[in-house]
Amino acid sequence: MSTNWFEINNIDTVDSPALVVFPDRVKHNIQLAIEMVGDVAQLRPHIKTNKSPDVVTLMLKAGISKFKCATIAEAEMLAQCGATDVLMAYQPLGPKLQRFVSLIKKYPGTKFSCLTESVSVAQEQSSVFISHNITVSVFIDLNVGMNRTGIEPDEKAIELANQCSVLKGITVAGLHAYDGHIRDFDFAIKKERCDAAFHAVSSLNDRLKLPVIVASGSPTFSVQCKRKNIECSPGTFVYWDKGYSDLCPEQKFQTAAVLVTRVISIPASNKICLDLGHKSVAAENEIAKRIYFLNSTGFKPISQSEEHLVVEFEKANEFKPGDVLYGLPYHICPTVALYDSVVTVENGNATGSWKNIARDRKITV
Secondary structure, rough: OOOOOOOOHHHHHHOOOOOEOOOOEEEEEEEHHHHHHHOHHHEEOEEEOOOOOHHHHHHHOOOOOOOEEEEEEEHHHHHHHOOOEEEOOOOOOOOOOHHHHHHHHOOOOOEEEEEEEEEEHHHHHHHHHHHHHOOOEEEEEEEEOOOOOEEEEOHHHHHHHHHHHHOOOOOEEEEEEEEOOOOOOOHHHHHHHHHHHHHHHHOOOOOOOOOEEEEEOOOOOHHOOOOOOOOOOOOOOHHHOOOHHOOOOOOOOOOOOEEEEEEEEEEEOOEEEOOOOOOOOOOOOOOHHOOOOOEEEEEEEEEEEEOEEEEEEOOOOOOOOOOOEEEEEEEEEHHHOOEEEEEEEEEEEEEEEEEHHHOOOOOOO
């Protein structure tokens, strides 16, 4: 029987590399997020991390009714699960805008909304929506320091809101402010920076008086969850990962997704080769910050290719081909996107799987 929470009794039934998920831990994380925010109506989880109808169903059963996503496929998966309120945190243009319209028409039971950040974008969206005889809620996307998308929360945003208010086919539903750039380990510094960024948003809305503000990435969730009258949209919390567990010790989410890898070769007395390449774990971090091994210490990753990870270990001869290692990904979101499904583990045994349906760029629309 397993002695550590991550070990799998029937590991011989699990091929590697694999991403395994522990549903009991996922349920714990969902409930903790609800407790942290206080009012489930103020939680709008981003589903980019899990991409799974099984996880969405657990959230729906917990009373969560509003969601956020980034792609048409993620939005469609949410609609297929019965979600009634879906914000696509992206501004659809060109072909994506046509797909967005098709999505709205195919799933009338779901209220879809999207982002807009300029008059020209709003005009294109308005024109397309009018041509299809629909009216769609849009959120003004604000740049609060991420410097990736959005408009500054100043007079430009006021002007955009005023322009949108006279356009047919769209209704301004609120503001969207993603603060993913705030990643301080020191909670006091994090709170100070988060409060400063949000002050610009709240001051703007004092003038606009829009009904909804959607804010918060995972690192700032511990700050934003204390505010009233906003919707928080963390995503990583359902699975958590090594990166955020290190960065956000004040957030007591449990790591719920584990990588399973096996030794496939011992190329030298101090080197071990594992079946965990770029295709199996998010590789955007430097090589030492891709996986954290749970059942062995002293490994030093030195090279990685598509199907292989080579680590240095002084006593490599203690291992043999076929030995199993368990590890936490440092970044779970892009790691999930590498797997079409995850293995579920309950009571120490691999019991089934959850499909990562929204990993695909297209489901039907």
